[in-house]
Amino acid sequence: QNKATTTSTNNNNYISITMTTRVPLSTDDIIPPSSSSDDGKDSYYAKIPILKRRATTTGDSKKDPICVIVVGMAGSGKTTLMAQLQKSLNLRDDEGDDNAAANNNNSNAIIESTTSPPQSKRAGYAINLDPAAKYIPFSSSIDIRDTVDYIEVMRQHKLGPNGAILTCLNLFATKFDQVMAILERRAFPLENGDGDENDDDKKSDGGPVKEEDEATSKTDETQQQQESHVNDNNTKALDDGDNSTTPNTTSTTTTTTNNSPLDYILIDTPGQIEAFTWSASGTIVTSALATTFPTVLAFVVDTPRCAASVHTFMSNMLYACSMLYRAKLPMVIVLNKIDIVGCEFVKEWMEDYDSFQEALDDASSANGYSDEMAGGGSGYYASLTRSLSLVLDEFYNHLHKVGVSAATGEGVEEFWTVVEQAAEDYEEGYLVDLRNRVEEQRMKERAMQRVGARKLVRDLQEDGQL
Numbered sequence: 463q464n465k466a467t468t469t470s471t472n473n474n475n476y477i478s479i480t481m482t483t484r485v486p487l488s489t490d491d492i493i494p495p496s497s498s499s500d501d502g503k504d505s506y507y508a509k510i511p512i513l514k515r516r517a518t519t520t521g522d523s524k525k526d527p528i529c530v531i532v533v534g535m536a537g538s539g540k541t542t543l544m545a546q547l548q549k550s551l552n553l554r555d556d557e558g559d560d561n562a563a564a565n566n567n568n569s570n571a572i573i574e575s576t577t578s579p580p581q582s583k584r585a586g587y588a589i590n591l592d593p594a595a596k597y598i599p600f601s602s603s604i605d606i607r608d609t610v611d612y613i614e615v616m617r618q619h620k621l622g623p624n625g626a627i628l629t630c631l632n633l634f635a636t637k638f639d640q641v642m643a644i645l646e647r648r649a650f651p652l653e654n655g656d657g658d659e660n661d662d663d664k665k666s667d668g669g670p671v672k673e674e675d676e677a678t679s680k681t682d683e684t685q686q687q688q689e690s691h692v693n694d695n696n697t698k699a700l701d702d703g704d705n706s707t708t709p710n711t712t713s714t715t716t717t718t719t720n721n722s723p724l725d726y727i728l729i730d731t732p733g734q735i736e737a738f739t740w741s742a743s744g745t746i747v748t749s750a751l752a753t754t755f756p757t758v759l760a761f762v763v764d765t766p767r768c769a770a771s772v773h774t775f776m777s778n779m780l781y782a783c784s785m786l787y788r789a790k791l792p793m794v795i796v797l798n799k800i801d802i803v804g805c806e807f808v809k810e811w812m813e814d815y816d817s818f819q820e821a822l823d824d825a826s827s828a829n830g831y832s833d834e835m836a837g838g839g840s841g842y843y844a845s846l847t848r849s850l851s852l853v854l855d856e857f858y859n860h861l862h863k864v865g866v867s868a869a870t871g872e873g874v875e876e877f878w879t880v881v882e883q884a885a886e887d888y889e890e891g892y893l894v895d896l897r898n899r900v901e902e903q904r905m906k907e908r909a910m911q912r913v914g915a916r917k918l919v920r921d922l923q924e925d926g927q928l
Contacts, residue, residue, distance in 0.1 A: 510900065511646065511754040512893070527587070527649045527724035528885045529755040531748065533785065534762030535778065536733040539798045542868035543762060544588065544730045545599040550874045551586035551726065584878075586726040587648060589641075591747070592733065593630035594623065602730075604641060606634050627737045635743035642750050649724045649755070726881075727755060739785055748789055752892065758884040759785060759793045765865070766803045772821045775808065776850060783857050790895065792887040794880050795863040801872060805865035812858040818851055862887075 508514050515526070530547075532540045590602035593612040610633050616626040729751070731738045738744040751757050761782045768775035786793050795812075797805035811818040864880045866873035 510896070512756075513753075513897065513900065516893075525723065526756055527727050528881060529727040529729065529751045529757040530760050530881060531729045531731065531751065531757065531791075532760045532762060533731050533735055533739060534760075534796075534798075535735055535764065535781070538762040538764045539868045540733070540762050541592070541595065541598055541600075541730055543796065543798060543866065544728055546866075546868050546871050546874055547726075547728055547877070548586060548588055548600045550871065550878070551584050584725045585723065586728060587645070587724050588728045588730070590730050591631065591634070591738070592627075592730060593634075594627055594732065598730070600730075604644065606630060609637075610634055624734055624737060627732050627734055628741055628743070631732070631737065631741060631743035631747075635746045638747055638750055642754055645727060646754065649727070651723065726878075727751075735781070739788065748791070752789075752791055753896065756885045756888045757791055757892075758881055758888065759789060759791050760796050760881075761785065761793055762796045762798050763808075765797045765799050765805050765808060768797075768808055769803045772811075772818070772825050773847075775811065776847070776854070779812075779854050779857070780850065782861075783854065786857075786860075791892055792884040793861055794877075794884050795861050796877065797863065797865040798868055800865040801867040801870050809863060809865075812861070812863060815851070815855045819848070822847060822851070 512526070532544055534540050588600055588602045589604045590598055590600075591606050592598070593606045593610055593615075595607070610630040612626055612630055615621065615629050615633075616623070619626070619629060621629060729747075731744075738747075748757070761778075763775075763778050763782075768778065782793060782795060797808055807821075811821060862880045862884050864873060864877050866877050
């Protein structure tokens with residue numbers, strides 16, 4: 463028990479503490495109990511948005527929008543596919559809907575209108591993470607180019623093209639928590655309208671804050687920022703070291719007077735796939751999305767190039783396998799450009815091991831390769847190729863595959879069906895693994911606390927204070 467007294471001397475206040483009584487302590491007062499209550503688990507779940515929603519709601523995962531991260535080799539057609547996917551989100555499933563037909567006359571129609579709700583059963587949200595793209599054929603609600611100037615990064619930091627892309631992603635990742643806040647407000651407008659996020663505003667202003675007023679103010683701010691020179695703003699941001707994703711990262715299309723929840727969130731990544739998949743910023747972005755929404759990787763494959771060479775197909779599959787191993791997220795293999803070459807042969811290679819071996823033998827004999835350089839025979843290269851194909855044969859069992867044409871839109875509806883199936887795998891795979899990792903981390907921290915408490919008890923006993 464401590465007794466505190468306050469004394470004033472020369473207008474300087476100080477506190478003197480006098481020990482009057484020794485409070486007896488026991489071991490139970492120091493070492494935390496190893497109870498199996500769910501209080502600690504709830505506190506850990508509160509740090510992860512998707513686990514918090516699952517714990518506080520009825521557990522209906524269908525209410526969560528599905529996040530689709532579009533990745534793939536350069537030239538595979540990722541950006542064109544994004545435009546086709548966005549266009550399909552504006553189409554109604556009802557036949558003979560004149561309004562939907564009118565809304566889709568423009569190929570670059572935005573996902574959501576600022577004046578009236580879209581006539582669609584599926585609502586989407588697009589994000590562009592390619593800072594080097596001069597033109598994108600879809601309308602992005604959040605665009606990295608509005609925050610970081612790719613050319614200015616190259617000039618100021620004296621970087622090459624790939625280094626500048628990586629630096630832009632790193633700068634954008636430092637403020638990605640603000641992007642996630644925008645996505646959560648847009649994905650769950652009703653919950654955020656009545657949730658805890660507005661409590662501070664209610665207390666400070668003495669009343670509830672209307673969403674319309676907030677939307678209007680954001681629109682005014684965005685319009686004022688668009689009137690200014692973007693490059694000057696980006697240069698100043700880079701000079702100050704602050705590239706924030708405040709409202710200037712979103713265009714006027716993100717102002718949501720429509721409170722309908724989202725169904726899909728589309729993420730377009732840079733053409734240099736390694737800049738996103740093997741960088742710290744890519745891991746931050748992927749983890750933030752995967753711990754907030756059901757997330758699926760869409761790996762886009764150039765089907766005509768695979769038809770020209772079985773080794774190109776295997777290289778694509780090896781890269782997809784490495785991404786699956788790194789992200790641990792469900793993956794959809796998108797066989798693009800089927801308007802040029804059909805994808806049935808690729809599906810056959812993935813489903814029938816013998817069929818792929820025959821394709822390897824045919825390729826080796828047709829090209830006149832020796833045993834050391836071809837898939838057939840007994841050379842080192844042949845042994846490596848067949849061993850890798852045997853490993854990939856097991857890998858194919860955990861993949862979803864679909865053929866699409868980003869140019870004509872063929873197969874897009876089937877793509878959405880496969881994405882829904884992959885989202886179910888997220889619930890049964892990644893989410894379960896996430897809960898296990900959270901529980902493991904919680905138990906490790908509790909064990910460390912008990913070890914530290916035992917050391918404290920031992921030290922107090924040696925000093926005779928316990």
